[in-house]
Amino acid sequence: MWALRAAPARLRARPGPSGRRAASSSSRPAAAARALVYAQHGEPLKVVELKNLELKPLGRSDIRLKILAAPVNPADINMIQGTYAILPKLPAVGGNEGVGQVLEVGSAVTTVKPGDWVIPADAGLGTWQTEAVISEEVLVGVPSDIPLLCAATLGVNPCTAYRMLLDFEKLQPGDSIIQNAANSGVGQAVIQIAAALGLRTINVVRDRPDLQKLVDRLKGLGAEHVFTEEEMRKPEMKDFFKNFPRPRLALNCVGGKSSTELIRHLGHSGTMVTYGGMAKQPVTASVSSFIFKDIKLRGFWMSQWKKDRSPVQFKEMILSLCDFIRQGQLTAPVCSEVPLQDYQVALEASMKPFVSSKQILIM
Incomplete structure (x- = not known):
């Protein structure tokens, strides 16, 4: 886990061997960071604070x-609210994803060197801070020649899209898939990776005032068809x-009526994979879908x-995704870059409906 300690106003000092006063922790001052911390679960705008932290x-x-x-991902918000499956010990630094540059390595570190880029290999580590000290075993190096x-x-949405496209159905070029929440971070990655693999996509979104603008953007990423829930x-x-x-694979991030529609349009023996529940409603499938269509729910x-x-x-998956990026077949989702000190703007925007722009905290 990222080290989380409140930074003292100044280091306590004690006499050294020669009578000089030296820092009590070590001969050099402890490094400090600015971090977004929450000491209790609740609404992010109320419980998250920007604080100084001392690094171990x-x-x-x-x-x-x-x-x-x-x-700022939905899982980050859910963690702060206390509703996610993984909850770090409090107080905690927010954020599960991000990229960092190596400044210094311990004597036993062999996989990276100063200047390299790394991303977290696990959730719950706390990435919303300017610096961190973390164990080598929970970091993965990534090429620094990608944007x-x-x-x-890279570590969450594209990975989720990649695994769902590869692990549940043996899809061949020309096969089709269907997904809801197609404008989400995962949805945008699905569109691009599917296109790179020669798969055809049906993409479902909610109706909105700027619908045509969204449709054009998704088609620009490689979406073949875009429909609203009503259509x-x-x-x-x-x-x-x-x-x-007919699609052989359906990807569900919504639940409720939206997921029922995906099931209705699935081909025989198709699979629907649920990876989110934005509607906070159960997935409902008709008995006939199981008996006569032999669908699978995963x-x-x-x-x-x-x-x-x-x-x-x-690591192999990350490198495969980096190859897509280098070939121009996978880009970042539409992003809004927000300075760390303006974190409340990012938190508020990430919780608004119909926001297709990923909020990125820039340190």
Whole structure:
């Protein structure tokens, strides 16, 4: 975990061997950081504070990082609210994702060197701070030749999209998939990775005032078709599927009626994977969907995938995604860069409906 200690106003001093006064902790002052901290669970705008923190001394297997950028994801908000499956010990630094530059390494560190970029290999580490000291084993090096915002948003959404596209159905070029919340961070990554793999996509979004602008943006990423939730319920969809292959895979981030529609349009023996529940409503499937269409309902959580796999497998996936980035086939989601001191703007924007821009804290 990231070290979390309140920074003292000044270091206490004591006489040294020669009568000089030296810092009590070590011969050099402890490094300090600015961090977004919450001491209790609740609404982020009320419980998150910007504070000074003292970093722990660098151990043999530790790495000292300068955090460059860190996004505000729904899971981050849920952690602060106390509703997520993983809850760090309080007080805690917010943030599960981001990219940092190595400043200093312990004597036993072998995988990275000063100047390298790294991202967290696990959730709950706390990335909303300017510097951190963390163990080498929970960090993964990433190439520094990819765009900063791509690196900052690499470890969660693109990984989730990549695994869901590869692990549940053996899809071939020309096969189709369907997803809701297509404008989300995962949705945008799904569109791009699917296009790179030769897959056709049906993308479902909620109706909104600037709908055409959103549709154009998603199609610019490689989306073949974009429909609103209401359009998916119209009888005309039967005619659409006369000339378009029924999806073999559905990706659900909403739940409720939206997920029921995905199931209705799935092809025979298709699979729906649920990885989120924005509507906070249960997934409901008809009995006929199971009996006559033999559909399968599955779930996916990137944090669990990481726990079940080796660091080497995670690293291989990261490098594969970096190849997509270098080839221009995968970009960062639409982002709004927010200075750390303006964190309340980022928190508020991340909780508003119809916001397609990922809030990125710039340190």
